[in-house]
Amino acid sequence: EVQLVQSGAEVKKPGESLKISCKGSGYSFTSFWIAWVRQMPGKGLEWMGIIYPGDSDTRYSPSFQGQVTISADKSITTAYLQWSSLKASDTAMYYCARPRGSGGFIGFDIWGQGTMVTVSS
């Protein structure tokens, strides 16, 4: 079964660092892009960035460039989203998602279950 399994919920304080994960299984991890999507409480979906684990090519939305870092470790088929200094406004559900075609971007048909990040003092 093709699936993405994300790490568990996190509660952090402002200024702390964080790295959440998304483990892919059941498919060729290095052949598909993996994207990260933010959903703030009660709000819509925001495309943050995407990585191709095969060569670590990474693209960011201008809104998130410099605010987060996306990476991947193909040896353990896992993608990551990390922050060096969290803010209260980073409180959100974060999803990883995989497009339906290898090497392309055609619609995300596989989604992780989401990781809730809460940042509060």
Added chain:
Amino acid sequence: EIVMTQSPATLSVSPGERATLSCRASQSVSSDLAWYQQKPGQAPRLLIYGASTRATGIPARFSGSGSGTEFTLTISSLQSEDFAVYYCQQYNGWPPHPFGGGTKVEIK
């Protein structure tokens, strides 16, 4: 960056009626447009890609149309399980590939 605009923000429809949702791109995205459904507490689900191709397992009452900058998602006869939020997303060319702001389909 291409901006995706969905309308209306909320659509009130009675069960069994037709729902028509719109999505507009700020510049042409050809047919590189996907639609998603999201229910509370769940991850989004892919409904349509290529503007008009239903994803695996999606009922025929869901249909997509359009190309260029104007797109439509039609739900021909709303079932109780269809009340949800719907998002469009363009994936033309290289990233970023933004989503629209969403349309909430609620029971009238």
